[in-house]
Amino acid sequence: MNLNVSMERVAPLRISIFYKTIFFFVTPIMKSPKNIKCLLQKGEQKLQKISKEARIESELLLCHTIKKPKEYLFQNLEKKISKNTENKFKHLVKKRLTRFPLAYILGKKEFFGLGFKINQNVLIPRPETEELVEYFLKSKIAKKKNLKIADIGTGCGCIAITIAKKLPTAKIYATDISQSALKVAHANARRHHVSKRINPAPFCRKAAKRCGIKFLKGNLLSCLSEKVDVIIANLPYISDKDYQKYFKNLKFEPRKALFGGRNGSFYIKKLLRAAPKYLKPNGEIFLETSPEQSLELILEAKKNLPKMKAELKKDLSGKIRILHLKQK
Ligand SMILES: C[S@@+](CC[C@H](N)C(=O)[O-])C[C@H]1O[C@@H](n2cnc3c(N)ncnc32)[C@H](O)[C@@H]1O
Numbered sequence: 001m002n003l004n005v006s007m008e009r010v011a012p013l014r015i016s017i018f019y020k021t022i023f024f025f026v027t028p029i030m031k032s033p034k035n036i037k038c039l040l041q042k043g044e045q046k047l048q049k050i051s052k053e054a055r056i057e058s059e060l061l062l063c064h065t066i067k068k069p070k071e072y073l074f075q076n077l078e079k080k081i082s083k084n085t086e087n088k089f090k091h092l093v094k095k096r097l098t099r100f101p102l103a104y105i106l107g108k109k110e111f112f113g114l115g116f117k118i119n120q121n122v123l124i125p126r127p128e129t130e131e132l133v134e135y136f137l138k139s140k141i142a143k144k145k146n147l148k149i150a151d152i153g154t155g156c157g158c159i160a161i162t163i164a165k166k167l168p169t170a171k172i173y174a175t176d177i178s179q180s181a182l183k184v185a186h187a188n189a190r191r192h193h194v195s196k197r198i199n200p201a202p203f204c205r206k207a208a209k210r211c212g213i214k215f216l217k218g219n220l221l222s223c224l225s226e227k228v229d230v231i232i233a234n235l236p237y238i239s240d241k242d243y244q245k246y247f248k249n250l251k252f253e254p255r256k257a258l259f260g261g262r263n264g265s266f267y268i269k270k271l272l273r274a275a276p277k278y279l280k281p282n283g284e285i286f287l288e289t290s291p292e293q294s295l296e297l298i299l300e301a302k303k304n305l306p307k308m309k310a311e312l313k314k315d316l317s318g319k320i321r322i323l324h325l326k327q328k
Pocket residue numbers: 122123124125126129152153154155156157158159175176177178181218219220234235236237256257258267
């Protein structure tokens with residue numbers, strides 16, 4: 001066998017592999033963004049695949065990574081950042097590209113101008129729910145002093161806490177079937193200094209002693225110990241069909257916060273059936289609902305609360321979103 005010949009053939013091959021390997025490792029380093037401006041552009045470019053607000057998302061993810069406010073980015077566009085930070089940012093962009101919600105990555109969401117801590121145990125508060133709160137706050141009954149209000153299915157506490165901030169004389173019950181959701185609501189109440197006006201949950205007695213926060217854990221209205229003037233709720237109302245349809249966008253949020261039974265109205269109907277026992281004679285109900293369920297819910301309300309008048313309100317996109325039951 002002519003060994004020399006075969007070595008001659010192998011040597012260029014080895015050299016070629018050697019250079020390819022160097023090229024493989026060095027190229028990304030050469031290409032990697034070196035300053036904030038470059039990283040923001042890279043992030044935006046990638047996020048365009050899944051978001052119409054790619055630039056804003058890129059900025060928020062970078063702020064989150066470097067733990068600095070937005071102004072810092074704009075004042076330091078040319079600032080070089082470490083490889084470690086760059087990798088962290090890239091990891092978050094990658095996570096977001098799976099459609100994992102931005103609010104969960106950031107661990108917070110703004111609602112009615114207030115910041116709320118959130119995690120995957122709670123629904124991400126929606127603008128439609130801000131409209132429900134606004135509608136309630138503008139109602140006649142909200143002008144009364146010392147109201148007793150129950151927010152059923154409080155999640156991160158956004159409805160109860162916003163109302164507590166706006167109506168300082170109100171006594172508010174915030175309830176949920178999920179203990180882990182109540183823990184988030186509890187932390188938010190403490191953060192916004194309204195915890196003392198919310199009632200107790202057995203599971204967080206220690207915490208309650210420490211900071212005076214009290215919540216109710218239970219199924220719909222059953223945990224209320226007294227009648228209230230107002231029931232307000234954004235209960236799960238997504239139907240089976242819609243859950244399948246929007247699964248791609250909803251799959252990271254807790255199913256029990258979204259899914260309202262086969263046609264979506266299971267929990268709201270159940271609440272309407274129980275309401276007469278828990279509502280004061282002149283009490284009112286404010287519910288977030290889906291447009292497809294509104295008529296069915298009015299019929300259920302008429303059956304159980306025949307003295308009440310039903311009003312429907314559309315959201316900003318023109319869809320029926322609020323069912324308001326008040327005295328005739
Ligand atoms: C659509 S989320 C609303 C959360 C929050 N109020 C908001 O508007 O962002 C519904 C909430 O109701 C709670 N929930 C579901 N079934 C319940 C039940 N049977 N009784 C009380 N709460 C329930 C869920 O755990 C979830 O936190």
